[in-house]
Amino acid sequence: MAREIRSRKWAWLNALRGRLLADNLPATLCAAALMGLFGALATVVFRELLDWTQMVLGGEDAPHGMVSLARGLDPWQRFLIPAVGGAIAGVILQMAAKWLPKRGAADYMEAISIGRGVIGFRQTIARSVSSIFSIGSGASIGREGPMVQLAAMFSSLTGRFLLLPPRHLRLLVACGATAGITSAYNAPIAGALFISEIVYGVISTATLVPLVVSSVVANIVTRQILHYDAVFHMPHFEFVSGWEVINYLGLGVIAGLAAPQFLRFLDASRLVFGRLPFPLWARMALGGLVVGALSVINPQVWGNGYSVVNSMLHTQWAWQAVAAILLMKIVATAASVGSGAVGGVFTPTLFVGAALGALYASGLHALFPAGDLSAVSSYAVVGMGALLAATTYAPLMSILMIFEMTLSYEVMLPLMLACISAYVIAHRIRPESVYAKSLASNRLAQFRIENSSNTKSE
Incomplete structure (x- = not known):
């Protein structure tokens, strides 16, 4: 009986594999839906582990959110905890690099763009x-980077279990990555x-249709079944008059000018930390010390900033307070990213x-106190999308994400x-987006592989 059950299971898997290899659209969409489910569950597990970590630091009665947790700690605890966490995270990365064999791509973008679709299980777990x-x-x-990586890794494992060739495997990985992004932001x-415009670099029906199916399933799982809420609670958008669109055009210009400087500051931080004659764990501990020192002054630099953005959108902030947290958050992000911490810069x-x-x-309200201007929160919402478009060079994705x-x-x-x-302005100043170096190295590797294959065939 057991042998018969196993034989039926393998027959079903072989039938699914055969349909996928035959470019059967219904089978491809079913596989995409399955990757959406796996991706959503992977992000849920990661979120729960983060919540458990927060509970360990602050106790069972700790308030939700990193900023609330930081406020409940003593100044010396806020100063040291990021350094200790960075040191432990660095030790894990060093041990993984030394003891775990590297198999496949280091990140999901590489796995998709290079054409193989293989993501190492052990390395991904260690980095997570x-x-x-x-x-x-x-x-x-941001936590979205590890979440998307985990979702893509499970898709890669599924495709390798089915013995899919690279072309089909990378599409499956793309479906998993899409599920991870959708689950992280509730933006299907x-x-x-995101995957079509940034990773693939082109929007085509052959890839977009499976990605949409995966995204829909992931959104249903996280929002309708597990009742995960949106990361940002957006207020009602107020658009006073058509003439005010000129003001938003000015905001886009400022975002286009600021984005390249923001990316250059992150690159400079990576360069400075990379030149330090310390092991990785020490560099990550140093980055944690920078965050800890800033959090002694203002606990709101802790974490990815979800709660602070929600506060800006729903309460009235003095411009001095906004400017102060903006500068400190940029320095804290540069210290975390530059030291080698695993995470995303999207959030x-x-x-x-x-x-x-x-x-x-x-500034506009101060210059035109009697003018018909939208609320500050409306400009903050548009500013999020403008800077996102100016750093990712994916304006369509940015527009639709804020709209969702x-x-x-x-x-x-x-x-x-x-x-x-x-x-347009950011691209003129800096041709490379925030993901450009990663994608460029992947395409270079793909070019070398293709050349190597052509040489052998000759």
């Missing part, structure tokens, strides 16, 4: 555990476009964009203008 210690101890980085359309970019938009709106977060049609006109203007 390292990121839990970094993020859970206050590092100023933007999740699919910190949204934070910087929101603060930039709030400062711009405060606000669910307001009124935001579209100023958002479109601000995102496009920010993208």
Whole structure:
């Protein structure tokens, strides 16, 4: 009986593999839906582990959120905990590099763009555990990077179990990565476009349709079944008059000018930390000390900044307070990213964009106190999308992500203008996006592989 059950299982798997290899669209969409489910569950596990880490640091009665946790700690604890967490995270990365064999791509973008679709299981788990210690101890980085990596890794394992060739395997990995992004931000359309526009570099029906299916399933699992809420609670967008669109155009110009400097500052931080004659764990501990020192002054530099952005969107901040947290958050993010902490810069970019938009709106209200201007929160919302477009060079994805977060049609006109203007200006100043170096190295590796194959065939 057991042998018969196993034979039926293998027959079903072989049938699915055969349909996938035959480019059967229904089978491909079923596989994409399955990757959406796996990706959503992977992100849920990562979130729960982060919550458990927070509970260990603050106790069972600890308030939710890294900023709330930091406020409940003594100054000396806020100073040391990020350094200790960074040191532990660095030790894990060093041990993984020394003892775990590297198999496959280091990140999901490489796995998709290089054409193989293989992501190492052990290395991914080690990097995810390292990121839990970094993020859970206050590092100023986003959690979306490890979440997407985990989701893509499970898709890679599924495809390798089915013995899929690279072309099919990389599509499966792309579906998993899309599920991870969708689960992280509750933005199914933007999740699919992120992979199409940034990783693939082109939007085509052959890839977009499976990505959309995976994204929809992931969103259903996280939002409807598991009741995970959106990361940002957007207020109602106020668009006073058509003439005000000129103001949003100015915000796009400022975002386009600021984004290249923000990226250069992150690159400079990586260069400075990379030149230090210390092992990785010591560099990551030093980065944690920088975050800890800033958190003694202002606990709001801890974490990815979700709660701070939500506070900016719903409460009135003095422009001095916004400027102070903006500067400190940029330095904290540069210290975390430059030291080698595993995490994303997507969420910190949204934070910087929101603060930039709030400062711009405060300036407009001071210059035109009697003018018909939208609320500061409206400019903060558009600032998030404008800076995102100016750093990722994916304006369509940025527009749709903010639209999905606000669910307001009124935001579209100023958002479109601000995102496009920010993208055009930033691209003129700095041709490389925040993901350009990673994608460029992947395409170079792909070029070398193809040349090597052509040489052998000759």
